[in-house]
Amino acid sequence: MDVSAADLADTAARITAAALECARIAAAEQVIDSMKAGDIPITTAPAALAEIFTRRDQGDATYQAVAPYEQMWALLVVRFADAANRTPPLADAQAVTDARLRGASWQAIGDALGGLTMQAAHGRYAARADVASRRRRTSSR
Known part of the structure; x- marks a missing residue:
């Protein structure tokens, strides 16, 4: 089956976006585990925490509470995305x-x-x- 270059690029972009979202959620799971290990109560689900970090809404009380963990999360996302892109993937x-x-x-x-x-x-x-x-x-x- 032939696929146009535009369709191939569009699909690759969607796959990349889905992989990034997966890396964000996985990193949020790690942050939640780290917070719980430090006796910091958190009930936010990983997908919701990833969304909070992604939005970076300074007026959001939840974001303000978890902001100290944002850089840890971002660096974990980088590590997970890098690991997923090893050759051959x-x-x-x-x-x-x-x-x-x-x-x-x-x-x-x-x-x-x-x-x-x-x-x-x-x-x-x-x-x-x-x-x-x-x-x-x-x-x-």
């Missing part, structure tokens, strides 16, 4: 594994990856795809 490897489990050839995967040769696609992803495939087969028994 884990999401890419999982997508390739899923394609292989559904019968896609290494040539078709190479084509989907922007014209990689069959050998390049195999060389980049085969080990990860084989490990993930074995894990799936073992866990489904």
Whole structure:
């Protein structure tokens, strides 16, 4: 299936935004755990805390209460986003594994990856795809 460059860019932007939101929520979970460990009572859900930090509304009483943790949160978001973007990204490897489990050839995967040769696609992803495939087969028994 052919996808236009504009559609590909739009989808990539949406995936990036979703990944950033996930990193923000994961970082908020860590901040909440840190606050609780320091005996600071907090009942805000991680997604709500991420939204509070993202908005930075100086007039919001909750923001004022958690503002000392904002930089910790922001730096955790950076760390989580960086870890998610390691080469090759884990999401890419999982997508390739899923394609292989559904019968896609290494040539078709190479084509989907922007014209990689069959050998390049195999060389980049085969080990990860084989490990993930074995894990799936073992866990489904």
